[in-house]
Amino acid sequence: MDGTQSPDNSKIDIWSEAGTTRVPFEVYKDAGIYAQELEKIFYGASWNYVGLECEVPQAGDFRRNFIGEREVLMIRKDDGALSVVENRCAHRGAQLCQALSGNTGNAIMCPYHQWTYTLDGELTGMPFKRGINGKGGLNPDFDLRAHGLVNLRVESLNGVVFASFDHDVPGLSEYLGPDMVKYFTRIFDGRGLRVVGYERQVIDCNWKLQMENLKDPYHAGILHLFLISFGLFRLDQESKCLVDDSKGHSVLMTAKGTEEGKEDTGGVRIAAPDFSLTDHDLIQPRLEFPDNVTLSIQTLFPSIIIQAQCNTLATRQVIPKGPGSHELVWTFFGFEDDDNEMKDLRLRQANLMGSAGYVTLDDAEALEFSQVGLSGSHDGDAAVLEIGGKDCESNDHLVTESLIRGFYMRYRDAMGHGKVGV
Amino acid sequence: MDQAEMCQPVTDDAMLRRIERLQLNYIESIDDGPLDKWPQFFTDKCLYTVVSRDNYDRGMELGVMRFESVGMLIDRATATQHAAVFAPRIIRHVLGPAMVDDTRGGYRSRCNVVIYQTSPDGDTVLLMTATYNDLIVEQDGVLKFKEKRVIYDTHRIPDSIVYPL
Numbered sequence: 001m002d003g004t005q006s007p008d009n010s011k012i013d014i015w016s017e018a019g020t021t022r023v024p025f026e027v028y029k030d031a032g033i034y035a036q037e038l039e040k041i042f043y044g045a046s047w048n049y050v051g052l053e054c055e056v057p058q059a060g061d062f063r064r065n066f067i068g069e070r071e072v073l074m075i076r077k078d079d080g081a082l083s084v085v086e087n088r089c090a091h092r093g094a095q096l097c098q099a100l101s102g103n104t105g106n107a108i109m110c111p112y113h114q115w116t117y118t119l120d121g122e123l124t125g126m127p128f129k130r131g132i133n134g135k136g137g138l139n140p141d142f143d144l145r146a147h148g149l150v151n152l153r154v155e156s157l158n159g160v161v162f163a164s165f166d167h168d169v170p171g172l173s174e175y176l177g178p179d180m181v182k183y184f185t186r187i188f189d190g191r192g193l194r195v196v197g198y199e200r201q202v203i204d205c206n207w208k209l210q211m212e213n214l215k216d217p218y219h220a221g222i223l224h225l226f227l228i229s230f231g232l233f234r235l236d237q238e239s240k241c242l243v244d245d246s247k248g249h250s251v252l253m254t255a256k257g258t259e260e261g262k263e264d265t266g267g268v269r270i271a272a273p274d275f276s277l278t279d280h281d282l283i284q285p286r287l288e289f290p291d292n293v294t295l296s297i298q299t300l301f302p303s304i305i306i307q308a309q310c311n312t313l314a315t316r317q318v319i320p321k322g323p324g325s326h327e328l329v330w331t332f333f334g335f336e337d338d339d340n341e342m343k344d345l346r347l348r349q350a351n352l353m354g355s356a357g358y359v360t361l362d363d364a365e366a367l368e369f370s371q372v373g374l375s376g377s378h379d380g381d382a383a384v385l386e387i388g389g390k391d392c393e394s395n396d397h398l399v400t401e402s403l404i405r406g407f408y409m410r411y412r413d414a415m416g417h418g419k420v421g422v
Numbered sequence: 423m424d425q426a427e428m429c430q431p432v433t434d435d436a437m438l439r440r441i442e443r444l445q446l447n448y449i450e451s452i453d454d455g456p457l458d459k460w461p462q463f464f465t466d467k468c469l470y471t472v473v474s475r476d477n478y479d480r481g482m483e484l485g486v487m488r489f490e491s492v493g494m495l496i497d498r499a500t501a502t503q504h505a506a507v508f509a510p511r512i513i514r515h516v517l518g519p520a521m522v523d524d525t526r527g528g529y530r531s532r533c534n535v536v537i538y539q540t541s542p543d544g545d546t547v548l549l550m551t552a553t554y555n556d557l558i559v560e561q562d563g564v565l566k567f568k569e570k571r572v573i574y575d576t577h578r579i580p581d582s583i584v585y586p587l
Contacts, residue, residue, distance in 0.1 A: 199577075199579075225506065229505050347483055348490075358501055
């Protein structure tokens with residue numbers, strides 16, 4: 001049987017009694033579970049990142065993106081508002097826009113048969129609608145209004161645009177909750193944004209492993225020898241791990257550490273303790289937000305990460321590509337009022353992040369190690385998540401997997417895999 | 423002075439061969455190592471960037487790597503060898519012929535490059551197609567890169583870029 005046809009309530013029983021301290025490896029590789037994730041999470045009652053308003057400044061500007069595996073277009077309308085429509089013609093299903101971004105004028109036209117839509121996705125017409133000399137064409141009873149593009153609900157918060165296939169989903173602020181809005185607007189504080197540049201990489205592991213990685217402060221003080229060597233991240237730093245009430249969103253923050261005492265690394269092996277940096281800008285942030293936090297990582301369910309490491313700011317969008325792969329799209333941004341020094345810092349500190357980043361290169365590698373490893377697992381095998389106990393609560397320390405346990409509480413709820421305590 | 427006077431195609435065979443040799447020695451330092459040699463191909467103050475064609479065409483300078491001095495290149499070489507975790511791999515550059523112009527600031531060299539990556543299991547994938555857009559100067563009789571811009575088409579990178587390109 002095709003895995004994608006498994007009954008709706010299958011796989012509930014893969015979760016053991018141990019709550020979310022055990023994550024069955026099947027959730028990272030089973031095609032049926034993956035198909036349900038797309039339907040229930042990405043195409044269900046979730047808000048999904050589709051871009052920044054500054055990417056579509058002029059009427060008719062569009063940017064192409066994905067929600068789950070469905071392509072969507074974020075479009076600036078004539079009245080300045082935004083629309084998000086599926087990038088699929090209502091006629092024969094052709095992809096409407098092929099470029100990553102551009103301007104579509106005052107209408108969206110399918111290149112195949114020139115069926116034409118408003119920027120909201122309403123079908124306005126097509127060639128030979130009445131045929132030629134009364135022959136052919138559409139019957140007079142064909143209802144244009146019933147054949148528009150799939151139109152998504154759109155909300156934007158301080159320049160960041162989210163969309164949902166579910167028109168009944170609670171509003172974005174309610175979906176995020178007050179705590180998450182507070183930390184979201186710490187960075188997106190209402191100032192005009194500017195895109196510094198993009199990076200895209202395909203990482204061959206399940207999309208959830210990418211989200212877990214950003215909810216896992218435990219690894220950051222161990223795997224990332226670069227961060228440890230320069231005191232950019234230490235597990236004993238002043239820090240916070242905040243989980244929202246739904247347990248699906250979180251923020252991880254640390255204040256700047258020092259290079260002093262870097263020999264005390266809790267047993268972590270450092271390959272080159274005498275390695276020192278020529279370029280100190282990389283690790284000397286200019287404080288730009290009203291606190292002393294130099295690293296904050298916010299993860300919003302299901303699949304967007306907002307990173308502020310020193311002065312390198314980016315959204316990282318996780319796009320699932322089958323159970324065993326995902327694309328990671330980095331949109332590095334700054335503010336319209338950045339001075340030249342800040343512009344240079346953002347370009348230079350981008351060396352830390354992205355597909356060749358001093359820090360994130362390790363992550364992409366470790367995540368692929370995970371997928372290769374777990375692909376050999378058998379029924380009943382599961383990941384162990386007991387660092388920091390068994391709960392999903394906020395913490396004032398970093399040696400914890402509570403954010404990941406929280407993610408799987410929210411995940412099980414969304415998937416109908418039993419809402420459980422721990 | 424107009425563009426034509428500032429920029430003349432190099433026709434001197436010996437110089438073209440020296441520039442070709444520089445490029446081949448450069449990729450050898452990455453493909454066959456050791457990586458410590460890689461920074462030596464640059465002038466003290468230099469610009470090394472690896473920028474996607476997508477960013478480049480949008481006028482965005484953001485690169486997956488951006489180094490502005492030999493010191494920064496040494497940092498990268500050291501970190502790659504001692505402070506990074508990644509699966510072993512083999513990198514292989516294949517260079518096309520270069521178009522070289524003599525400009526007031528040095529020799530401007532442009533060539534296509536294809537870079538493959540081979541995993542420990544022996545699978546070879548195309549890492550990227552790209553162009554090198556270089557500015558080469560002569561210092562104490564030695565040709566060095568004052569600028570090397572790697573502009574890559576393959577802006578959906580398979581996994582990570584571990585080594586310099």
